[in-house]
Amino acid sequence: MPRITLPDGCRGLDMADGTKYTKGPGDKVDVSQAHADAIRRGYYGQSGIMRGGEQFTLGTKRGMACTPCKRVWNAWNHECPRCGAPTEEQTA
Ligand SMILES: [Zn+2]
Known part of the structure; x- marks a missing residue:
């Protein structure tokens, strides 16, 4: 299950389908693969402020x-x- 790190000031994620992930800033959140893909395609992934595991580094340095x-x-x-x-x- 993909794990992402919320940026400072981010109190949680509201997904388009209504799912909410709530964590404190800097906490790691386990999200579903579908949601990880949505995040990667969306604002957080595009802007580079959401950091996470291999899903977000594309397996390369x-x-x-x-x-x-x-x-x-x-x-x-x-x-x-x-x-x-x-x-x-x-x-x-
Ligand atoms: Zn610049």
Whole structure:
């Protein structure tokens, strides 16, 4: 079962189908595979703020680096979620 870490300030997840996961900030939450896929496709996954296990790292150490922000995002972040600049593929 996929496990994700909620970002600071996030008190839980409300899924589109009405399922709610509630945890304190920083806690790990076990979610169903379907919900993990939804999260990965959605805002949290796209913005890179939701971190988790292999479901969210795509099984690789590759990341997309933003030079201005000096940070490496997830492999699917072709633009920096923070500043919007194009990212460059990087092998960390
Ligand atoms: Zn940036």
